[in-house]
Amino acid sequence: MEESRRSFLKIGGISVLGLSALPVLQAVAQNDGPKFKPDPNALQARQWGMVIDMNKCWEEQQKRHCTDCIAACHKVHNVPDIADPKREIKWIWTDKYEHVFPDQAHEYVPEKIRESRFLLLCNHCSNPPCVRVCPTQATFKREQDGIVMMDFHRCIGCRYCMAGCPFGARSFNWGDPRPYLAEQNMEFPTRTKGVVEKCNFCAERLDVGQIPACVEACKAKALVFGDVEDPDSEIRKILDTHYTIRRKVNLGTGPNIYYIV
Amino acid sequence: MLEKALRGSQRYWSWILFLLILIGVGAGCFLLQVSQGLKITGMSRDVSWGFYIAQFTFLVGVAASAVMLVLPYYLHHVKDFGRITILGEFLAVAAVSMCLLFIVVDLGRPMRLLNVLIHPTPNSILFWDMIVLNGYLFLNIVIGWTVLAAERKEVAPPAWVKPLIYISIPWAVSIHTVTAFLYAGLPGRHFWLTAIMAARFLASAFASGPALLILLMLILKKRTKFDAGQPALDKLSQIVTYAMCVSVFFVLLELFTAFYSQIPGHMHGFEYQFIGLEGHGVLVPFMWLSAILAVVALTLLINPNTRRNEKKLTVACIAVFFSLWIEKGMGLVVTGFIPNPFETVTEYVPTVPELLITLGVWATGFLILTVLYKTAIGVKEEKLG
Numbered sequence: 001m002e003e004s005r006r007s008f009l010k011i012g013g014i015s016v017l018g019l020s021a022l023p024v025l026q027a028v029a030q031n032d033g034p035k036f037k038p039d040p041n042a043l044q045a046r047q048w049g050m051v052i053d054m055n056k057c058w059e060e061q062q063k064r065h066c067t068d069c070i071a072a073c074h075k076v077h078n079v080p081d082i083a084d085p086k087r088e089i090k091w092i093w094t095d096k097y098e099h100v101f102p103d104q105a106h107e108y109v110p111e112k113i114r115e116s117r118f119l120l121l122c123n124h125c126s127n128p129p130c131v132r133v134c135p136t137q138a139t140f141k142r143e144q145d146g147i148v149m150m151d152f153h154r155c156i157g158c159r160y161c162m163a164g165c166p167f168g169a170r171s172f173n174w175g176d177p178r179p180y181l182a183e184q185n186m187e188f189p190t191r192t193k194g195v196v197e198k199c200n201f202c203a204e205r206l207d208v209g210q211i212p213a214c215v216e217a218c219k220a221k222a223l224v225f226g227d228v229e230d231p232d233s234e235i236r237k238i239l240d241t242h243y244t245i246r247r248k249v250n251l252g253t254g255p256n257i258y259y260i261v
Numbered sequence: 262m263l264e265k266a267l268r269g270s271q272r273y274w275s276w277i278l279f280l281l282i283l284i285g286v287g288a289g290c291f292l293l294q295v296s297q298g299l300k301i302t303g304m305s306r307d308v309s310w311g312f313y314i315a316q317f318t319f320l321v322g323v324a325a326s327a328v329m330l331v332l333p334y335y336l337h338h339v340k341d342f343g344r345i346t347i348l349g350e351f352l353a354v355a356a357v358s359m360c361l362l363f364i365v366v367d368l369g370r371p372m373r374l375l376n377v378l379i380h381p382t383p384n385s386i387l388f389w390d391m392i393v394l395n396g397y398l399f400l401n402i403v404i405g406w407t408v409l410a411a412e413r414k415e416v417a418p419p420a421w422v423k424p425l426i427y428i429s430i431p432w433a434v435s436i437h438t439v440t441a442f443l444y445a446g447l448p449g450r451h452f453w454l455t456a457i458m459a460a461r462f463l464a465s466a467f468a469s470g471p472a473l474l475i476l477l478m479l480i481l482k483k484r485t486k487f488d489a490g491q492p493a494l495d496k497l498s499q500i501v502t503y504a505m506c507v508s509v510f511f512v513l514l515e516l517f518t519a520f521y522s523q524i525p526g527h528m529h530g531f532e533y534q535f536i537g538l539e540g541h542g543v544l545v546p547f548m549w550l551s552a553i554l555a556v557v558a559l560t561l562l563i564n565p566n567t568r569r570n571e572k573k574l575t576v577a578c579i580a581v582f583f584s585l586w587i588e589k590g591m592g593l594v595v596t597g598f599i600p601n602p603f604e605t606v607t608e609y610v611p612t613v614p615e616l617l618i619t620l621g622v623w624a625t626g627f628l629i630l631t632v633l634y635k636t637a638i639g640v641k642e643e644k645l646g
Contacts, residue, residue: 085306095603099603099605133384133386134385135385135388136376137382154380155369156376156377157299158364158387160385160443162306166447166450166602168307172369174305192370193297194368194370195369248449
């Protein structure tokens with residue numbers, strides 16, 4: 001009896017050891033070759049950025065209460081339409097000047113600027129605090145093009161990234177978002193309760209050669225998307241010739257969204 | 262030794278039953294939260310951390326305070342603490358357990374908790390907080406239990422426990438420092454963006470933890486044969502006095518920096534806490550209560566005559582504990598989100614299920630504390646015969 005128990009424990013112990021060595025073995029055995037081929041049409045950049053020409057945007061807003069970019073983005077990405085401001089999910093949205101640029105707003109700002117709605121989205125910061133604080137790398141910065149991404153399947157819902165983001169660009173699914181979807185885009189995942197989400201600069205569209213949905217939807221051509229590190233890009237030409245501002249630059253996060261006011 | 266917790270008076274079992282009922286109610290609400298999501302809480306897009314994380318922050322302090330017994334006893338040979346260091350360590354075990362539970366109940370997807378281990382991320386302070394909290398829990402369980410077992414057998418504790426005890430001293434400091442770093446390094450959250458955060462946390466910890474310990478000692482003295490002894494109580498209450506003075510001083514430093522610089526972002530948090538901001542001020546009465554309790558506590562503690570009076574010391578310790586509980590367990594976390602990144606105010610009030618889950622976690626902590634204390638006191642009573 002004693003002997004058989006001892007041998008059972010021995011065999012069991014060795015088996016457990018063997019099992020625990022398996023992942024190590026797998027890691028060693030893995031070759032580093034690519035697991036899939038990137039689409040040859042994929043759009044590439046060293047750092048994606050966006051210029052928003054607010055004058056063009058306001059003109060269109062005045063003409064027809066334009067919300068084309070918001071509608072396009074939210075439709076493509078299955079962003080739920082939750083009315084409660086405490087629980088809403090926002091990838092791209094508008095707000096007043098004094099809320100968007102609180103450190104620049106003053107009472108003598110021209111009325112048009114003071115009263116008009118500014119377009120907001122994730123700034124895809126060069127030095128993103130949300131990535132720094134995430135304990136699971138569920139939010140990460142794509143090395144190839146600087147897009148700050150969210151892995152909805154890895155997020156544990158600790159909401160540290162929301163505390164870290166100084167731009168209010170992140171939303172949390174306080175409940176199940178699916179009942180708030182009018183229709184579903186089967187090409188993009190829906191989310192579950194308990195995870196954080198945000199604008200992803202349409203990384204999934206760039207990877208197949210399409211420009212972001214908001215840029216495509218903007219009939220006023222107020223949104224210009226491009227590689228800010230490429231001196232020959234269209235976005236750089238605009239930055240060269242126009243005075244642009246960014247949100248909360250003094251915090252050192254390096255926002256990549258530029259506003260022409 | 263644990264069997265000592267299985268034999269007790271009717272009063273003991275009623276207390277256990279009471280805690281189990283609270284735990285049951287909390288667990289029920291937690292199941293509701295798992296199925297419905299965190300929408301059953303009062304948290305929002307703007308105030309994305311609330312009561313749970315605030316309790317966690319406060320309780321890290323209670324846990325860290327064990328070092329206020331361990332350090333004088335083992336480094337300065339303060340013999341008076343000899344009989345109660347184990348009780349300090351067991352209080353730390355209960356407090357850290359609550360901390361870990363509060364983190365778990367705050368997660369949107371608790372079943373993915375192990376992602377923190379599967380994808381270790383050294384750049385996240387939360388990763389280090391997990392390391393130091395679990396490490397401190399482990400250290401205190403092992404040290405407390407081993408020393409108690411040795412005490413029961415009336416032998417010296419094994420030699421291997423000594424290094425663990427010495428490690429536990431800086432480790433206690435680390436748990437509250439790392440927890441302060443969770444807040445202190447975030448751009449755009451002015452209220453938390455202060456280099457003195459960790460120091461403030463430690464000062465308030467060394468006041469609130471020992472204050473709770475004194476209250477527990479006084480309860481034990483009344484209800485059991487165990488008496489910590491007047492010298493130990495005197496020394497502990499001195500520690501509370503100094504720590505509370507330093508804690509209040511640190512808050513005044515923050516107020517000076519904010520209001521003399523007159524930088525709006527740095528003033529907003531304190532304005533919200535004490536006079537309200539943009540017409541919002543649910544915290545105002547609580548923060549003033551906290552301030553008044555601090556003044557009462559200091560008055561009673563600084564005067565040696567009132568400090569040595571058991572009744573007045575009890576009042577002072579209750580005042581210290583609740584003053585700091587309001588400051589950390591209610592005010593600190595919420596205020597960091599007010600105003601939000603758009604300079605507007607969204608207020609936060611916890612919901613009933615949220616409060617019941619919180620109560621359930623506290624009850625779990627007190628259950629752990631009760632069982633550990635019953636065991637420790639059982640061993641000590643054995644000696645007294």
